[in-house]
Structure formats: structure tokens, C-alpha cells
Amino acid sequence: MEIRPLSPHTGAEVLGIDLSRPVSDADCAAMKRAFVERSVLVIREQALQPRQMLDAVGLFGTVFSQQNTKFAVADCPEIHYVSNQDRFPDGRRYIPGEGWHTDHSNAVRPPKATALHAVRLPDKGGDTQYANMAAAYAALSADTRERIGPLMGIHIYQSSHSARKLIALSEGDKERVPNAVLHPLVRTHPESGAKAIYINPIRIEGILGLDHKEALPLLDALLEHATSERFQYRHAWRPGDLLMWDNRCLLHKANGDYDMSQVRYLYRVMLQGDVPR
Numbered sequence: 001m002e003i004r005p006l007s008p009h010t011g012a013e014v015l016g017i018d019l020s021r022p023v024s025d026a027d028c029a030a031m032k033r034a035f036v037e038r039s040v041l042v043i044r045e046q047a048l049q050p051r052q053m054l055d056a057v058g059l060f061g062t063v064f065s066q067q068n069t070k071f072a073v074a075d076c077p078e079i080h081y082v083s084n085q086d087r088f089p090d091g092r093r094y095i096p097g098e099g100w101h102t103d104h105s106n107a108v109r110p111p112k113a114t115a116l117h118a119v120r121l122p123d124k125g126g127d128t129q130y131a132n133m134a135a136a137y138a139a140l141s142a143d144t145r146e147r148i149g150p151l152m153g154i155h156i157y158q159s160s161h162s163a164r165k166l167i168a169l170s171e172g173d174k175e176r177v178p179n180a181v182l183h184p185l186v187r188t189h190p191e192s193g194a195k196a197i198y199i200n201p202i203r204i205e206g207i208l209g210l211d212h213k214e215a216l217p218l219l220d221a222l223l224e225h226a227t228s229e230r231f232q233y234r235h236a237w238r239p240g241d242l243l244m245w246d247n248r249c250l251l252h253k254a255n256g257d258y259d260m261s262q263v264r265y266l267y268r269v270m271l272q273g274d275v276p277r
């Protein structure tokens with residue numbers, strides 16, 4: 001097994017391992033280390049069925065149950081799918097994940113990681129972009145770090161300020177999903193100890209104790225800073241890629257920039273995380 005960096009700060013590719021077979025303790029430990037250090041792991045040339053993906057990703061933690069059960073894979077409901085073939089009730093195509101976000105930050109314990117495995121990809125396009133929130137935090141001025149350090153963001157299922165709309169939850173799913181949770185705007189990674197900006201444009205409704213006139217421009221400024229190109233890694237998918245990324249210190253976004261007559265279909269599974277602190 002070989003691990004190589006994919007950009008100066010984010011991403012590492014893992015070559016020469018087959019996750020459908022038993023993984024040695026040494027390889028497992030090396031991948032876990034790389035995951036914490038590089039935030040995105042790209043494990044190449046896998047061909048995993050849903051159950052095998054669950055076992056492979058389970059090497060890194062405990063599976064998190066996902067919010068909208070509409071997207072569960074029939075014979076393995078812990079695995080969801082991401083597809084360009086779903087539509088809103090009004091017939092418009094739904095491209096999941098467009099717009100910068102971190103997954104399920106409206107949970108009390110948001111998932112620490114999300115994994116995607118490419119089943120079908122378009123010939124070109126459909127990249128996933130990542131922005132490194134720890135690098136972005138480190139580049140903030142001391143004044144800004146001091147200002148945002150004590151602030152708490154209010155996260156809900158769908159922010160009223162979000163341009164991107166999600167597919168509605170069923171009544172049953174709504175009962176399991178909390179109304180609103182508070183998370184710090186700056187969180188400390190429980191494994192690396194690094195501080196990172198923790199915002200989520202699709203789910204942050206406001207900042208505790210600040211009115212919108214103050215909170216929204218601050219959130220906009222943080223987002224603009226944090227998603228500047230120098231903090232990004234852009235992943236161009238290859239068949240067989242199994243990606244796993246760290247939601248605690250990254251934002252990510254999908255791109256619906258490809259030929260929509262081609263199917264893009266991936267399996268998704270998430271891992272449980274801690275209460276952000």
C-alpha cells in the first residue's frame with residue numbers, strides 16, 4: 001500500500017489496497033493517520049458492493065444513520081445513494097450537495113466523516129470541491145479569531161438564508177431530526193487538535209446573541225475567506241474511487257456541470273462524530 005498527497009494541504013490517495021479483502025492493522029493505522037492529517041482520503045480502484053463498503057468504511061468508525069431515508073439503498077439501508085436521477089416534486093432535477101456545506105451539522109453529533117464510492121460517473125465533470133477550514137482558520141487575523149472564538153452558530157435542517165433547497169423530509173424522518181442545535185463557530189479537531197471554522201451556509205440560521213444584520217455579513221465574510229482557492233482541493237473522480245472526508249474541518253460542494261443525460265450514481269455512508277467543541 002502507498003499513500004501520496006494530492007495537494008499541499010488536503011487530500012491523499014491510497015494505492016495498492018483492496019478493501020474487499022482483510023486489511024492489516026498496519027495498513028489500517030496508516031490510513032487512519034492519513035485521514036486525520038490530509039482530511040480527504042481517496043482510495044483508488046475499489047469495486048465494493050454496499051455491504052463491502054459498509055465493512056470498509058466501518059474500519060474508520062461507527063456508521064451514522066442518515067437523515068432522509070428516501071435515499072436508502074434497498075438491500076442495505078445503512079448505505080444511501082447520491083444520484084442525478086432524482087427530481088423535486090415540481091419536476092426540476094435535484095443535484096444533491098451543490099453549494100458549500102458540511103454534512104448534517106444540524107445533528108447534535110454531526111457525522112465526523114462521509115464516504116462516497118463511485119458506481120457510475122459521467123465522462124467528464126461532476127468534481128467534488130473541498131475547502132480546508134483549519135487552513136482557513138489559521139489564516140484569519142488575530143482580531144477575527146478573537147471575535148468568532150466565543151460565538152455559537154444556530155443550525156437547522158434547512159436555513160431560510162440558503163439559496164440551495166433540500167428535498168423535504170418525510171413526517172417520520174422529521175421526528176428523528178432535531179429542530180435546532182448550537183455549535184461553536186470555531187471547533188477543535190478531537191484527533192489533530194487543530195482549530196477550524198465551522199459554518200454551513202445551507203443550515204446556519206444565525207448566530208446566538210447577534211441580530212441578522214450583524215450575523216449574516218459575518219457568515220458571508222467567513223465563507224468567502226474560507227472558500228478561496230488557496231484552501232481548496234478539487235477532486236476529479238475516477239472509476240473505482242472510494243472517497244472519505246472529514247466533516248469536522250472541511251466544507252465540500254458538488255458540481256452539476258456535466259451532461260445530465262449521463263447517470264452519476266454513488267454510494268454514501270457516514271460515520272458518527274462527537275459534539276463539536
Ligand SMILES: [Fe+2]
Pocket residue numbers: 097101102103252
Ligand atoms: Fe454533502
